[in-house]
Amino acid sequence: MTTQIGLFGFGVVGQGLYEILAQKNGTAPGRITRICVRDRAKPRSLPPGKFTFNPEDIFSDPDISHIVEATDRPDDAFGIVRRGLLMGKTVVSANKKMLAERLPELLHLQRASGSRLLYEASAGGSIPIFRNLEQFYRHDQVRGIRGVLNGSTNFMLSRMTDEGLAFPEVLALAQQSGFAESDPTLDVDAHDPAYKLVLLIYQAFGKILAPESVLRLGIRHISAEDVGFAAQHSRKIRLLATAEPAPEGKIRAHILPAMVPPRDPFFNLHDEYNGIQIQTFFTENQMLTGKGAGSLPTGFAVLSDLNASLRQEFAPVRLLAATAPTQNHLQHEVVIYWRCPDPGRRGLLTFQEILEETPLESGFRVVGRIGLDALAAAAGELGESRSFVATM
Numbered sequence: 001m002t003t004q005i006g007l008f009g010f011g012v013v014g015q016g017l018y019e020i021l022a023q024k025n026g027t028a029p030g031r032i033t034r035i036c037v038r039d040r041a042k043p044r045s046l047p048p049g050k051f052t053f054n055p056e057d058i059f060s061d062p063d064i065s066h067i068v069e070a071t072d073r074p075d076d077a078f079g080i081v082r083r084g085l086l087m088g089k090t091v092v093s094a095n096k097k098m099l100a101e102r103l104p105e106l107l108h109l110q111r112a113s114g115s116r117l118l119y120e121a122s123a124g125g126s127i128p129i130f131r132n133l134e135q136f137y138r139h140d141q142v143r144g145i146r147g148v149l150n151g152s153t154n155f156m157l158s159r160m161t162d163e164g165l166a167f168p169e170v171l172a173l174a175q176q177s178g179f180a181e182s183d184p185t186l187d188v189d190a191h192d193p194a195y196k197l198v199l200l201i202y203q204a205f206g207k208i209l210a211p212e213s214v215l216r217l218g219i220r221h222i223s224a225e226d227v228g229f230a231a232q233h234s235r236k237i238r239l240l241a242t243a244e245p246a247p248e249g250k251i252r253a254h255i256l257p258a259m260v261p262p263r264d265p266f267f268n269l270h271d272e273y274n275g276i277q278i279q280t281f282f283t284e285n286q287m288l289t290g291k292g293a294g295s296l297p298t299g300f301a302v303l304s305d306l307n308a309s310l311r312q313e314f315a316p317v318r319l320l321a322a323t324a325p326t327q328n329h330l331q332h333e334v335v336i337y338w339r340c341p342d343p344g345r346r347g348l349l350t351f352q353e354i355l356e357e358t359p360l361e362s363g364f365r366v367v368g369r370i371g372l373d374a375l376a377a378a379a380g381e382l383g384e385s386r387s388f389v390a391t392m
């Protein structure tokens with residue numbers, strides 16, 4: 001019998017999944033029986049009978065064994081996932097913000113209900129990262145993860161480097177192209193990749209890190225001067241997520257702009273592409289790249305979860321490894337480039353070693369070695385001072 005799927009949300013992701021299942025013309029692992037949406041006035045591309053505005057039409061249908069949660073509101077999404085799990089259904093979600101913020105509750109719910117939650121589309125879009133961490137690397141030991149996890153900022157950084165465009169122009173271009181959120185804060189202030197990194201950390205290291213504890217500095221105040229400085233040193237700027245095990249069972253996790261040299265695999269990762277580099281004990285370094293967003297790529301990642309569920313191709317190992325939340329260990333030094341337009345803010349950062357300090361027409365520039373904990377302590381004021389920081 002064909003598996004029946006209840007879909008919540010018919011936007012970019014939900015429509016992508018629907019289209020893929022329709023193209024497969026019955027050969028796919030299931031079919032969407034009912035679609036629950038929110039806005040009664042919105043025109044739809046399918047007959048009205050396909051839609052409902054009452055979630056209970058899906059939850060209480062005994063023939064629907066799988067629920068896909070592809071809505072955009074984290075609180076609603078949590079309610080849908082929670083109810084689905086408690087009703088004994090397998091649930092697939094793409095909502096990284098909700099998943100990262102509610103991870104401990106979701107793990108508890110899975111244990112209590114015996115139901116399964118899968119979320120391949122939530123990080124890296126079409127890159128099969130969770131499945132690989134669960135299966136391919138199951139008997140290996142992950143030593144570190146680096147990733148470009150936000151397609152819109154990678155698109156913006158690529159266009160600034162390759163076409164010499166200014167930040168407001170590339171932001172507008174990213175929004176027109178459908179890559180950036182209409183409220184760009186999640187992208188340019190690096191919140192979106194922080195949620196994704198929390199999910200990757202759980203899968204790779206079996207550790208739970210609260211999203212707010214991930215050190216993040218975004219690209220909101222980047223200028224042509226910063227891109228030019230990177231180019232003078234044969235480097236390109238990328239927004240890099242990093243996670244690795246740290247002493248005392250902690251994790252070191254941060255999202256920071258980085259000036260990467262040509263030998264770095266992220267140097268050639270362009271436009272809206274995402275990339276994830278996994279360093280393991282046996283395989284050393286491996287890199288996966290792919291579209292991090294978009295209707296069909298993310299719809300396909302959701303389909304892969306449905307497939308995995310039906311074939312029982314997931315490992316409960318990582319679920320059982322869940323522990324109490326761990327801490328972000330930031331007692332670690334890095335070399336950074338810091339440009340600040342306000343000379344009065346020079347005292348904001350204390351460096352262990354200054355490699356270069358240059359007054360600029362407006363403000364100053366420092367290159368030096370500094371603790372990640374010092375950066376974290378000054379993160380708010382760095383934003384207020386319109387500074388741009390990148391590791392080197």
Ligand SMILES: NC(=O)c1ccc[n+]([C@@H]2O[C@H](COP(=O)([O-])OP(=O)(O)OC[C@H]3O[C@@H](n4cnc5c(N)ncnc54)[C@H](OP(=O)(O)O)[C@@H]3O)[C@@H](O)[C@H]2O)c1
Nearest residue numbers: 009010011012013037038039070071072076094095293294
């Ligand atoms: N877009 C991407 O490329 C991408 C990639 C990876 C992950 N994601 C994640 O996937 C999720 C969906 O993203 P999206 O881009 O598809 O969003 P979207 O295009 O904005 O669509 C959101 C859909 O959710 C529906 N919805 C909102 N609240 C609802 C509720 N309470 N009950 C039922 N339906 C509800 C909306 O209904 P109406 O149609 O009635 O307004 C709409 O159909 C988000 O969490 C996003 O972060 C997106």
